[in-house]
Every structure is written in C-alpha cells, then in structure tokens.
Amino acid sequence: MSHITLLKTNELKATPQRLCVLEILENCGHATLEDIQEITKEKFPTLSLSTIYRNLNEMVEKGIVNEVKLTKKQHYEITKDKHLHLFCKECGKIEDFSFDTNSFTTKIEELGNCKVLNDVINLEIICKDCLSKKH
Template structure:
C-alpha cells in the first residue's frame, strides 16, 4: 500500500507538510523534532514546530516513523521504511549505532519463555561506551 492510500484509509491526507516532514526524517536518519524542522524549513520556511510535532505523532500512529530516546532531551525519530532495529548510544562521544533485532533473538526467546513477555525492541536504547572511546 502506498503512503497516500495508507493515510487516506486512516481518514488523513498526504499534505505537503506531512510529505516534507516524512522526507526530512528519511534524509536525516535519526532526528529530533527541532532537527526535522530545520531540514523541512529548507523547502518551506514558514513551517512551525507545532506542525512538526503534530505530524510526527500522526506518522508514528500510522507506523511510518518511530521514536526512541537517545538522550535525555527530545525523542529522536527515524523512518520505519528501513530495517527494524534498536540503538546503542555512546555516553562519551554520543555516537548512535543501529543494530538489527536478530542480535536479540536469544534474549527475546528467554523473555517470552520466562515471562510470556514480548518487548517492543524498536524503542530500545542501550547506553554505554563505544569501541573508539573505550
């Protein structure tokens, strides 16, 4: 299903602002709402931060973007179009490493077996020290 159809089926339209915001998230990879705003304003200078927040919420409800907390500041958004992943964040240099969920298969199986629990790993962020900073 294409983007316009997905939005239409949910009772929403693909507005120029939504397209700009989705494109900005795609270009930036991992971005805070302020970073999305700065990128989108390259195409539409009058875009407001409230429009960015509202549309990121809609795009997340539709499963087109996800957010993770990669710092103690604003959430960071990324496109769902690429692979499902979780994040490693270095506390020293703030580098973000995306890791495929296949790495977690043994842990996920153990959590399910022991607790009947299936985590949402797309929101998982592990903080530590990267190889370069160690």
C-alpha cells in the first residue's frame, strides 16, 4: 500500500510533511524525533520538532505508526506485523526479528493464571557485527 493510500484510508490528509515522515521511517526502519528532524531539514527547513511530533502522534493514534520504547529515546516505526526488537548495546542498531509471541504468552497465562495485556518484547544484544569486531 502506498503511503498516500495508507493515510487516506485512515482519514488523514496526505500532506507533504506526513509523507516525508513516512518515507524516512520506511528507509530507516526506526527513527527518533531528532533523527526525523535531521533528515527533513533539507526538504522542510522550517519544520519544527513540535510539528513533526504532532504529525507523528496523529499517525500513532491511527495505528499507522508504532512507538518503540527501547532506549531513553522514543523511536518510531511504520506499523508492521508482530515482531521483536533486538537492540545492540554497542552500536545502537535496532533490528526487527519476526517472532510469534502467542505460544509464549499462552504459556505465561497458564502458569501465572493471568492475562497478558502487552506482549512487546525488546531484547538487548550485542549484534554480530560488534561481536566479530571483538575477536
């Protein structure tokens, strides 16, 4: 689905600013507010951090964009299928890892007699590039 269609089906106007933000998230995978501003500077030099933030939040509310809470800084990504995040403590890279958490959460619900409400899983790792540098 194109970003224009994605916005329109969610009743948001396909403004150049929103399209620009979506394009950045598409290319970067995950980006912070500051990352986005840094990249938008060329195209939209006057676009303020608060405007980007407002646009992001509107898209988060519609479920187009997903907030990723990994580090102290909030990251954003275009909403995708369920996945885990692998965060490298050495180089700060964030990778998506396809994983179905259903069997895991079912087990926890059984063992703990509880209901899992949030099954977001983020793992801190040392990635293979950083590991190979150590040897």
